[in-house]
Each structure stands twice: as C-alpha cells, then as structure tokens.
Amino acid sequence: MKKLNRRSFLKGGLAGGATIVAVGTSKQALAGTHNFGGYPDSMGVLVDLTKCVGCRTCEAACNKEQGLPTPDKPFDDLSVFEEKREGGLPRRTSEKAYTVVQKYDVEGREHPLFRKVQCNHCNEPACLTSCFVNAYKKTPEGAVIYDKTVCVGCRTCMIACPFYIPAYSYSSAINPVVKKCIMCYDTRLKFGRPPACVESCPQEVMTFGKRTDLLKLAHQRISEKPDKYVDQVYGETEVGGTAWMYMSDVPFDKIGYDNHLGTQPIISYVKEFLAMVPMVLTIWPALFTGFHLLSNRKDALKNDDNKS
Amino acid sequence: MGGRKKTLLGMAALMLLTAPLAAQSWAADGPGTVELGSLANHYSAVTFNHAMHTGVAPSCAECHHHTTGLAPTDPNCARCHEAGAKAKSVACKDCHSDKPFSAENLKKIQENPKLYHKDRLGLKGAYHRRCLGCHTEMGGPTGCQDCHTRNDKGDAFFNSGKYAPTPSASGGHGEGH
Numbered sequence: 082m083k084k085l086n087r088r089s090f091l092k093g094g095l096a097g098g099a100t101i102v103a104v105g106t107s108k109q110a111l112a113g114t115h116n117f118g119g120y121p122d123s124m125g126v127l128v129d130l131t132k133c134v135g136c137r138t139c140e141a142a143c144n145k146e147q148g149l150p151t152p153d154k155p156f157d158d159l160s161v162f163e164e165k166r167e168g169g170l171p172r173r174t175s176e177k178a179y180t181v182v183q184k185y186d187v188e189g190r191e192h193p194l195f196r197k198v199q200c201n202h203c204n205e206p207a208c209l210t211s212c213f214v215n216a217y218k219k220t221p222e223g224a225v226i227y228d229k230t231v232c233v234g235c236r237t238c239m240i241a242c243p244f245y246i247p248a249y250s251y252s253s254a255i256n257p258v259v260k261k262c263i264m265c266y267d268t269r270l271k272f273g274r275p276p277a278c279v280e281s282c283p284q285e286v287m288t289f290g291k292r293t294d295l296l297k298l299a300h301q302r303i304s305e306k307p308d309k310y311v312d313q314v315y316g317e318t319e320v321g322g323t324a325w326m327y328m329s330d331v332p333f334d335k336i337g338y339d340n341h342l343g344t345q346p347i348i349s350y351v352k353e354f355l356a357m358v359p360m361v362l363t364i365w366p367a368l369f370t371g372f373h374l375l376s377n378r379k380d381a382l383k384n385d386d387n388k389s
Numbered sequence: 390m391g392g393r394k395k396t397l398l399g400m401a402a403l404m405l406l407t408a409p410l411a412a413q414s415w416a417a418d419g420p421g422t423v424e425l426g427s428l429a430n431h432y433s434a435v436t437f438n439h440a441m442h443t444g445v446a447p448s449c450a451e452c453h454h455h456t457t458g459l460a461p462t463d464p465n466c467a468r469c470h471e472a473g474a475k476a477k478s479v480a481c482k483d484c485h486s487d488k489p490f491s492a493e494n495l496k497k498i499q500e501n502p503k504l505y506h507k508d509r510l511g512l513k514g515a516y517h518r519r520c521l522g523c524h525t526e527m528g529g530p531t532g533c534q535d536c537h538t539r540n541d542k543g544d545a546f547f548n549s550g551k552y553a554p555t556p557s558a559s560g561g562h563g564e565g566h
Contacts, residue, residue: 134521136533141547155549157533192525273492280490284521285514289490290507291499298508305465 117346118322119204123223124270125292125324126279127299128197130336131309132286135162135182135195142281143180143199146265150177171337174198176250179262180278185336194329196336197286199278200225200246200262201316202324205346208261211241216259222271223292223324224264232258243320243342264324292324299328321346419443428487428513431543435536445527452519453479469505485515 141156143149154161162184164172171183180199187194202225209217209225216232219225234257239247247261265276274280275289288295299314315333316326319342327333334340419439426434446452450459455470456479478484486494489511498507510518524531533539544550 132518134531138547144548145546151554152548153554155553156547157549273495275490283513283517285489285510285518288508290495294499294507302508 117205119292119324120219120221120223121293123204123221123292123324124290125202125223125295125326126264126276127288127290127295127314128325128327129286129288129302130194130196130327130329132284133182133195133197134284135159135184135193136283137161137182138281138283139197139278140178140180140182142277143262144178146268146277147179149179152177173248174200174246174261175248176252176260179248179260183337187331187335190331194331194336197278198244198246199325200264201244202262202264203320203346204322204324205320205348207241207243207320207347208238208247210346210348211237213237220266220270222264222266224266224270226263226266227259227261229258229260234258241347243339243347292322292326295326299326302328318344320344321349418449425516427482429537431546432533432537432539446523451523456484481515482512485510485512487512489514 137156137159140152144152144156161172162182166172171185172181174181180197183196183198185194185196202219202223204219206217206219206225208227209219212227213235214231214233216227216229217225217238218227234249236247236249236259238259239245239249247259250257250260262276264270265274269276275287279287279289288298290298296314296317299317303310303312303314309330311329311332313333314326314328315338316323321344327338329336332340421438421440423437423439424434425437442452443449448459448462449457450462453459454463455461455466455472455474456476458473458475460472461467461470476484486509488494489509498504520529520536521531523529530536539547539549541550545552548554
C-alpha cells in the first residue's frame with residue numbers, strides 16, 4: 082500500500098481546493114446571466130434633467146416631509162451650487178439633506194445643467210446586500226428603506242453604494258446611524274403617492290409611475306426628440322436597474338454619472354465568493370486540524386515506540 | 390405633526406395658480422388679464438397679462454397647442470392634431486390637472502394602455518415650463534419672485550426671510566464632516 086505522508090496529504094488537499102474553486106467559478110459564470118430584475122409592479126421616478134432649473138424646491142420639500150434639521154442656508158440661497166467638498170466635487174447627500182441639487186456647467190450648453198441627487202432605489206441594492214444586520218429592505222413598491230433601530234453604524238453600506246448616497250449622522254455622539262432617502266415610503270409611497278420632491282417640483286421634472294411604464298415613456302420621448310436627448314436612460318440597466326431613472330441632453334459621464342458601473346447588481350460580483358466563505362471557515366479548519374492531529378499522532382506513536 | 394401635515398397639504402395644493410373666472414377683462418381675442426391663483430399656496434397669485442402676451446407670441450398655438458384651431462407648433466403634435474380642429478376649452482386648467490398626482494389621475498394613466506398622453510403635465514408644471522421656457526429664451530423675468538411674491542408660509546417652507554437659519558441654529562461644530 083502506498084505510504085500516505087504529510088506531503089501527499091497536502092497535495093490532495095490543494096487539488097480538492099482547486100476543484101472547489103473551479104466549480105465555484107463556473108457557477109459564477111452561470112449566475113451572471115441571472116438577475117432578480119426588481120419587483121414587477123414597483124414604482125419609479127423618471128427625471129428629465131433637461132427641465133430642471135435649479136430652484137431647490139425639492140430640497141425644501143424633502144426637508145419638511147422628512148422632518149430634517151434646519152438647513153445651514155435658506156433653500157432659496159443658490160450659492161450652495163458653488164460649494165465644493167474635498168476633491169472639488171459638488172455637495173452630496175448628508176444627514177441633513179437626503180436630496181441635493183448639483184449644478185454642472187457643460188461646455189457647449191447654453192445654460193447650466195442641474196442634477197438632482199438622491200437614493201436611486203436599486204432593484205438589487207448594494208447597501209442592502211452589504212448590511213450584515215439586515216437593516217435594509219427593498220419594498221415591493223420600489224423603495225429601499227432601512228430600520229435605524231438595528232443599524233450598528235458600521236457604514237459598510239456607504240462603501241458599498243455605487244452612487245455614494247447613504248450619509249452618516251456624525252453629529253450624534255450617542256447613537257450615530259446611517260441616513261438616506263427612503264422615497265417617502267412611510268408617509269407617501271406606501272399609500273401610492275409620489276415622494277414629496279416629485280410633487281413639489283414647479284417644473285414637473287419628475288414623472289412618477291410604474292417603473293416599466295416609465296421606461297416605455299422615456300424611450301418614447303427619446304424617439305420623438307432624437308436630436309435633443311442622449312439615447313440612454315440612466316438607471317435602466319445600471320447595477321441591475323434602479324427605480325429612479327434619468328434622461329439628459331448631454332452625455333451622462335459629463336454630468337457626474339458613472340457610466341462604468343456595469344449592468345450587474347453589485348452583489349453578483351461577490352455572490353459566489355461569499356457562498357464559499359462559510360464552507361471555508363467551517364469545514365477547512367476542522368479538516369486540516371484532523372490532518373494535523375493524524376500526522377502528530379503518527380509521530381507521537383513513533384516516539385513512544387522509540388522510548389519502549 | 391399638524392404643521393407637517395399642513396405643509397404636505399400645502400404642497401399638494403401646489404404653489405402656483407390656475408385661471409379663475411374672477412377678475413378677467415376681455416380683449417378681442419381673449420382675456421386681457423387673468424388672475425392665476427387656484428394653486429397659490431407658498432406664493433401669491435399671478436396676474437397674467439394675456440393681452441400683452443398675445444402681442445409677443447408668434448402664434449396662439451405657442452401656449453394653447455392645438456386647442457384654438459391653429460396648427461400646433463410642435464411637429465410631434467401635428468401628427469395627430471390638425472389645424473382647424475378647435476377644442477371645447479382653451480383654458481390651461483381644463484386639460485392640465487391641478488392634481489396630477491391624485492390617486493384617480495395616477496390610476497387613469499396606469500390602467501389605460503391606449504392612452505397616448507401618459508405624461509401630460511399638471512397645471513403647475515404646464516405653467517412653469519411654458520412661462521420659464523419662453524422667458525429664458527426671450528429674456529423675460531425668470532426669478533421665482535419676479536412673477537409671484539412668496540408669502541409667509543412660503544418663507545417658512547424655504548427657511549428664508551424671518552425663518553432663515555441663524556448661525557447658531559445651523560450648528561457650527563457640525564461643519565467640516
């Protein structure tokens with residue numbers, strides 16, 4: 082019988098591990114074609130960026146609806162558009178503002194373009210899948226909501242979000258939690274009503290409806306005015322699709338939208354790997370401890386033999 | 390809670406205006422002035438000088454689309470709406486709902502697959518886009534309060550005027566994070 086030594090044990094273990102990884106990889110390739118795609122009747126908002134005039138009424142409406150703290154500057158103060166945070170970037174969402182309007186001076190465009198930023202309410206949200214206490218929930222109505230009572234403040238969702246949306250209540254010394262737009266779920270969306278920002282907009286920049294209907298509408302608008310709109314509805318496929326979608330007359334990458342996010346939900350990049358983690362963490366230690374004990378037992382027996 | 394509810398109701402009632410029958414004086418081809426106030430909430434009503442605008446607009450269709458019987462200016466509209474077909478009403482509010490986000494309106498849009506004008510603007514959107522669009526091009530007034538002055542409720546909504554945040558209220562030590 083072939084002698085089984087420590088070296089061949091390890092070789093076998095490595096080969097086995099490689100097989101598992103190989104199987105995992107092929108599964109991942111298959112998983113790439115499968116998407117949840119969102120709840121069938123979920124609602125969404127179509128934002129026509131060409132219509133926004135930057136009046137910040139939506140910001141004021143959000144503040145009142147969500148009972149947010151007094152802003153640093155009045156909502157009719159347009160100097161906020163010139164505020165820059167680190168890296169020369171425009172202001173972003175915060176614990177005090179779940180939505181902000183940004184201004185972009187685009188070369189060749191007669192007027193500046195205004196862009197409203199808030200949670201895009203992904204079909205398969207990275208914040209939700211990254212949260213280890215399951216604080217997040219994607220409701221069938223389309224909103225991505227969260228339970229702040231279970232949030233432990235780890236801020237993984239802030240890193241996971243491809244749109245840099247979740248903010249953190251740094252001002253709270255006792256119980257800082259993550260804060261973000263919930264599409265007015267509690268007060269409005271649950272009852273079939275649009276978010277406060279949508280209803281407050283004087284230009285009706287935002288159209289509220291079933292996500293599937295909005296997509297048809299967006300493509301209809303583009304086909305009716307092909308010279309005006311860029312032939313892309315941002316959010317249709319990005320990171321597996323989002324409830325909030327955008328139309329623009331300038332390429333999206335010129336106005337701060339990331340066009341390299343891909344069409345896969347963020348979770349699909351790590352799903353297979355994460356499925357392997359429990360196996361590696363539970364089976365492998367026991368297995369290799371067993372090997373170790375076996376080989377030690379052999380040595381111990383040999384030592385015993387030598388003594389006797 | 391009551392205050393917030395009120396704000397919500399206020400927003401639902403919307404900040405602009407419609408064309409009530411009061412305070413109209415008629416010129417030969419339409420009212421001289423129109424008081425636009427049915428949506429007034431955070432702002433005062435707008436007294437719209439219709440006579441002046443008929444003088445500067447190239448065609449009635451510029452604002453009234455196909456309803457006056459003239460050829461619509463947008464070629465997309467002309468595919469269906471031919472010149473000569475007058476509508477029952479030419480008033481903005483009779484086509485553009487003052488409650489575009491009402492349950493009835495949303496249901497009507499969702500349940501009728503044959504409806505073409507699925508994203509017909511509400512009254513507030515129609516006014517603002519028409520007025521601001523033209524004013525931007527023609528050099529007319531474009532500031533919010535150039536057309537309608539904000540009232541006390543509006544000041545509170547925008548945290549402006551006497552409701553403006555004081556330096557202490559805005560929390561100096563919260564800055565910089």
